[in-house]
Amino acid sequence: MLPMEPLDFRSDTVTKPSPEMRKAMAEAEVGDDVLERDPTMQRLEEKVADLLGMEAALWTPSGCMANLIALMLHLSRGDRFLAPEKSHVLGSELGTGAWLAGGMPEALPWDGGPGRPKPATVTAAAGRPGPYFNLRTTLLCLENTHNFAGGAVIPKAEHDALVAAAKAVNLQVHLDGARIWHAATATGASLRDLTASVDSVQVCLSKGLGAPMGSLVCGTKPFIEEARRARKMLGGGVRQGGVVAAAGLVALDYLPRVQEDHGKMKRLATGLRTLGIPAPEPETNILLVPVTDPGPVLARMAEAGVLAVPVGSSIRFIAHRDLSEADIETALARLAPMASWLQAG
Numbered sequence: 471m472l473p474m475e476p477l478d479f480r481s482d483t484v485t486k487p488s489p490e491m492r493k494a495m496a497e498a499e500v501g502d503d504v505l506e507r508d509p510t511m512q513r514l515e516e517k518v519a520d521l522l523g524m525e526a527a528l529w530t531p532s533g534c535m536a537n538l539i540a541l542m543l544h545l546s547r548g549d550r551f552l553a554p555e556k557s558h559v560l561g562s563e564l565g566t567g568a569w570l571a572g573g574m575p576e577a578l579p580w581d582g583g584p585g586r587p588k589p590a591t592v593t594a595a596a597g598r599p600g601p602y603f604n605l606r607t608t609l610l611c612l613e614n615t616h617n618f619a620g621g622a623v624i625p626k627a628e629h630d631a632l633v634a635a636a637k638a639v640n641l642q643v644h645l646d647g648a649r650i651w652h653a654a655t656a657t658g659a660s661l662r663d664l665t666a667s668v669d670s671v672q673v674c675l676s677k678g679l680g681a682p683m684g685s686l687v688c689g690t691k692p693f694i695e696e697a698r699r700a701r702k703m704l705g706g707g708v709r710q711g712g713v714v715a716a717a718g719l720v721a722l723d724y725l726p727r728v729q730e731d732h733g734k735m736k737r738l739a740t741g742l743r744t745l746g747i748p749a750p751e752p753e754t755n756i757l758l759v760p761v762t763d764p765g766p767v768l769a770r771m772a773e774a775g776v777l778a779v780p781v782g783s784s785i786r787f788i789a790h791r792d793l794s795e796a797d798i799e800t801a802l803a804r805l806a807p808m809a810s811w812l813q814a815g
């Protein structure tokens with residue numbers, strides 16, 4: 471019997487570059503991006519800035535670096551920044567917002583819905599300017615979709631209300647839009663709708679779109695000029711970056727197909743419920759299934775040929791372009807014999 475190929479739901483970052491993407495990388499027109507700029511890189515940066523309705527963009531190798539650069543430019547020592555609980559910038563970036571960007575983080579509750587605070591909570595948390603020895607709250611970070619809230623979307627009206635609340639108390643707004651593509655797809659809003667009035671946004675080409683690496687931090691032209699300096703400080707200047715920018719340009723062609731990944735995750739959730747497993751209805755391509763103790767369940771799932779990861783006391787599944795609709799049915803068939811484990815945890 472052939473060995474069983476595992477179905478990898480651990481993340482939408484596990485995709486492999488397609489043959490078309492590898493061809494574009496091999497044939498990319500390149501230059502030295504640290505010196506006179508790389509033409510393919512420049513094309514990607516201009517295209518993404520335009521898609522998002524921002525003045526300019528800068529490529530970075532990762533979403534963490536893009537978030538960090540934005541926070542370094544927004545924050546000074548003695549500042550505080552606000553972000554919804556379990557945001558990537560709070561818990562998954564090794565505290566760089568504090569120790570490299572110099573801001574004191576404060577988590578906001580999800581009282582506005584999964585992954586987001588109410589506008590009034592932002593206002594209250596910002597407080598008022600106090601004596602010189604008080605922290606100054608200067609920045610609100612939002613995350614759309616919110617990874618650890620199960621890919622929850624901040625809809626356009628709530629985005630606008632949160633940004634307006636932040637601006638009313640003189641906060642800058644940074645949006646971690648690693649999966650903004652998924653938020654726009656799920657709500658029918660445009661990418662520009664979901665970045666409206668933010669000071670900076672970072673987006674990932676490696677999450678769901680299939681690029682092997684690459685994110686872009688976007689903002690005004692002067693902001694991006696400073697961002698280029700910050701990236702260099704972090705050792706992130708890329709020379710013939712066009713090789714990876716070419717992959718990013720091909721990745722953007724997947725945008726009209728993001729909907730397919732949402733459909734795959736909905737099908738997985740429906741199938742799990744049919745097996746008696748309490749799967750919620752996913753908003754995008756992420757599904758969190760609550761269990762009592764993820765460790766042993768994940769080990770059994772791996773033996774059955776289905777890979778996922780723990781997120782708190784849930785098991786996280788993410789759909790992506792390298793999993794087909796047939797793979798979802800295969801995953802359900804593999805999980806069926808162990809349904810009681812997933813029910814009881």
Ligand SMILES: Cc1ncc(COP(=O)(O)O)c(C=O)c1O
Binds near residue numbers: 537558615
């Ligand atoms: C919401 C969010 N922001 C930022 C990142 C960081 O991206 P990277 O892994 O490219 O550094 C991730 C990674 O999964 C993420 O989910």
